[in-house]
Amino acid sequence: QVQLQESGPGLVKPSGTLSLTCAVSGGSISSSNWWSWVRQPPGKGLEWIGEIYHSGSTNYNPSLKSRVTISVDKSKNQFSLKLSSVTAADTAVYYCARWTTTDRRRYFDLWGRGTLVTVSS
Amino acid sequence: QSVLTQPPSVSGAPGQRVTISCTGSSSNIGAGYDVHWYQQLPGTAPKLLIYGNSNRPSGVPDRFSGSKSGTSASLAITGLQAEDEADYYCQSYDSSLSKVFGGGTKLTVL
Numbered sequence: 604q605v606q607l608q609e610s611g612p613g614l615v616k617p618s619g620t621l622s623l624t625c626a627v628s629g630g631s632i633s634s635s636n637w638w639s640w641v642r643q644p645p646g647k648g649l650e651w652i653g654e655i656y657h658s659g660s661t662n663y664n665p666s667l668k669s670r671v672t673i674s675v676d677k678s679k680n681q682f683s684l685k686l687s688s689v690t691a692a693d694t695a696v697y698y699c700a701r702w703t704t705t706d707r708r709r710y711f712d713l714w715g716r717g718t719l720v721t722v723s724s
Numbered sequence: 725q726s727v728l729t730q731p732p733s734v735s736g737a738p739g740q741r742v743t744i745s746c747t748g749s750s751s752n753i754g755a756g757y758d759v760h761w762y763q764q765l766p767g768t769a770p771k772l773l774i775y776g777n778s779n780r781p782s783g784v785p786d787r788f789s790g791s792k793s794g795t796s797a798s799l800a801i802t803g804l805q806a807e808d809e810a811d812y813y814c815q816s817y818d819s820s821l822s823k824v825f826g827g828g829t830k831l832t833v834l
Contacts, residue, residue: 639823648726648813648825648826648827648828649762649770649813649815649825649828650825651822651823651824651825654823662822663822664821664822664823665820665821665822666821698769698770702823705775705776706776708758708775708776708779709758710758710760710772710775710776710815711760711762711770711772711815712772712775712781714769714770714771715769716768716769717769
């Protein structure tokens with residue numbers, strides 16, 4: 604059974620870089636799925652950040668594209684998020700999620716538990 | 725402002741039927757892209773509820789159903805139960821913004 608687990612610092616200083624990793628267990632990151640980051644500010648809705656395929660191909664939310672880098676490490680079966688120049692508005696629970704395909708339908712079928720990142724000095 | 729519009733809240737008594745709407749535009753739902761629904765119980769990660777407009781993953785009760793027409797989609801819950809109290813999100817693809825979510829709807833079971 605595939606599981607996703609986010610990890611990284613829970614506190615980041617303003618203007619710094621937020622760095623998170625999502626470990627994939629029970630399955631291979633090189634399967635035919637895309638791997639995404641989604642965030643949720645406290646008390647607010649979900650926002651898609653971006654995604655990566657095991658080949659290294661990426662897609663990003665245009666509103667965050669200038670500050671986001673998503674990378675994959677197949678040897679460690681994990682993928683990572685870097686968000687630069689953070690402000691308090693980037694405070695959120697960050698989820699990693701699997702974008703899968705079934706019968707030509709594509710959707711998020713698996714989510715990590717999420718990790719809260721607070722931007723504060 | 726979310727690209728997909730959902731009512732902030734809905735409510736119903738146990739056993740009743742409620743619906744949650746998700747309104748988009750010609751660049752997302754109206755363009756033919758699928759709509760998916762996720763349930764988020766308090767303090768937990770979202771969970772897939774409906775995929776491809778109307779398909780239920782294994783393990784999701786048939787009390788939950790989805791539909792799509794034109795630029796909108798709907799989630800219906802029949803036989804409302806206390807455990808259904810959660811936030812519900814629709815999600816689709818937008819030709820200008822890629823994957824997009826609705827703002828979420830809080831379901832209260834009275």
